[in-house]
Amino acid sequence: MKKLSLLTIVLVLLQSTMVAQSLSDNMLQLVNWMTGEFSSAEQSKADTSFYDIELKMVRIWPDQPNGAWLYVEQAAAATPEKPYRQRIYFLAETADDEFSSDVYMLPNQEKYIGAWRDPSLLDDLDPFKLDYKPGCAVFLFFDGFQYSGKTNAQSCKSELKGATYATSEVIITEGEIQTLDRGFDASANQVWGSKSGHYTFNKLR
Numbered sequence: 533m534k535k536l537s538l539l540t541i542v543l544v545l546l547q548s549t550m551v552a553q554s555l556s557d558n559m560l561q562l563v564n565w566m567t568g569e570f571s572s573a574e575q576s577k578a579d580t581s582f583y584d585i586e587l588k589m590v591r592i593w594p595d596q597p598n599g600a601w602l603y604v605e606q607a608a609a610a611t612p613e614k615p616y617r618q619r620i621y622f623l624a625e626t627a628d629d630e631f632s633s634d635v636y637m638l639p640n641q642e643k644y645i646g647a648w649r650d651p652s653l654l655d656d657l658d659p660f661k662l663d664y665k666p667g668c669a670v671f672l673f674f675d676g677f678q679y680s681g682k683t684n685a686q687s688c689k690s691e692l693k694g695a696t697y698a699t700s701e702v703i704i705t706e707g708e709i710q711t712l713d714r715g716f717d718a719s720a721n722q723v724w725g726s727k728s729g730h731y732t733f734n735k736l737r
Contacts, residue, residue, distance in 0.1 A: 536644050554597055558674050559625045563600045565679070565704050566623075569648075570733035573609060581728040584609040587709065588648035592620075593659055597666035599624035601659060605648050615645060620662055631672040631679065633702075670700050679704040690715050693724045703731065709733045 570587040586609050595673040600623045601648045603613070607615040620636040638644055638657070647653040667687030672679045690698035695715030703710040710732050714725030 545686045555600065556625055558629060558654075559623070559631065560602070562631060562672070562674070562679055562704065563591060563602070563623060565706055566602060566709065571609065571736055572590050572731050574734055575732045577730065582726070582731060585731065585733070586612055587733045588730075589621075590648045590651055592647075592651045596659060602709060603644075603647050603651065603654060605645070606669070608701040613645065618667070620659075622659075624625055626671075629674040633670040633672065633676070635665040635670075637665060638662065640718055668698070668700070670702055672702065686716075695723050703730065707735045709735075 567589050570589075572582060572585045572587075576584040578580045586607050588605045589602050591600055592603050602621040602623065604617070604619040604621055605615045606617040607613075611642040618638055620638060622634040622636065624632050624634070626632050639662075644653050644657075665687060665688065668683060670681055670683055672681035680703045683699050685699070686697045688698045688700070690696065692715055693700070694717055696718045698713065698715045701712040710730040712726060712730045715723050717723050
């Protein structure tokens, strides 16, 4: 029985190592740069057209192969307990130095508020039964210094504030994430999102 238990432990460790090794160095760096607690407080003080926003991302389900899952929570700094955005991203490497970030919605998302602090809150979720947002993936390219990219044009449908589609642009460097999320109506008029450029989130920890 002891030999069987030891063998089982060895197999589990080997499996975990294989999963970790399936991610390239650049992929692991992308995950590392994206995870943590971020704030746009500095930008909001310099330019009042930007709000003071908190962005929190944590890696979840690390044993899942072929990519990395992140839980994302975004809220006004004044009301961090009331996030206006909760998502799950699935990061995958599609080619050398090229990556995709698929977007998923959570069911009963209020139940998972604070999962960035306690990922065990997500243990009852099946990653393959999440609500996928078709056309909303962000495609990133690493140039040796930063990861940058955006959604495909007009592919991400949105009905928020009269929009018909949304776009996202992202720039990720060590210690900073810049995002530009906007919604457009059928005539390509912007109906929501920043009109002053990218939000800049500085990494706090």
